[in-house]
Amino acid sequence: MSARPASDGEAGPPPVPRLPEPWSVRVASGDADVELVHRWMIQPHVEKYWQQAWTPRQWRDEFDRQLAGAHSLPCLVAHDGVDIAYIEVYRVARDGLADYVPHEPHDLGVHIAIGDRDRTGRGLGRALLAALADGLLAAEPECDRVVAEPDRENTASVIAFRVAGFVQGREVALPDKTAVVMTYERRGPR
Incomplete structure (x- = not known):
């Protein structure tokens, strides 16, 4: 999804x-990190849905672009000290997804890719998604909602989001995929 200018005036970078x-x-x-993300993104199980089998130079440029703006933040997640996932945390209000979903200025979205195929299908992604949703709400007290938009063809991802506590919403036709909107709402007081 393309970035939008930071016009909401209220929320800082993700x-x-x-x-x-x-x-x-x-x-x-x-x-x-550039080399690792590049290796992950050319794996068939990741490339199929991310469609970003870019060169290391393209990934360096992407990191630089994200780090210079207020739209998204590229991160690596480790489990027991071993890097397992690439995530992008983004402000929904500054993303193209804002045209398709109700949102507030502080709402966050997340993209996730578990890089090594042998780490998928073991419940690790589900556990990470739950920790990630709660971790984003903890990091951003003004945020009441975390959104994701996996490809509807990626049924394993849609199921993982549901099991992690995200509520499955409607499908939306985005420029690069038909996505299932998944929402994780804050539970209880801030």
Whole structure:
């Protein structure tokens, strides 16, 4: 999805999620992260839905673009100290998705890719999605909603989001896919 200018005037750049152990998260940058994300994005199970089998140089440019703006934040997530996922945290109000879903200025969205195929299908993604949703709400007290938009053809992802506590909404036709809108609402007081 394309970025929109930061016109909402209220929300800053997306925050780094606050994840409990055994999870950890860091902002993506540097040669090592570029190479790792590049390797993950050319894996068939990731490339099929992300369609970003870019060169390392393109990924470096992408990281630089995201880090210079207020739309999205590229991060790597580790489990027990081992990097397993690339995520992008974004402001829904500054994303093309804003045309399709109700949103508030502080609402956050997330894209996720588990890079190694042997780490999928074991419940790790579901656990990460739940931790990630709660971690984003903890990091952004003004946010009441975390949104995701997996491809409707990626049924494993849609199921993982549901099991993690996201509510499945309607399908929307985006420029690059037909997505299922998944929403995780804040439960209880801020």
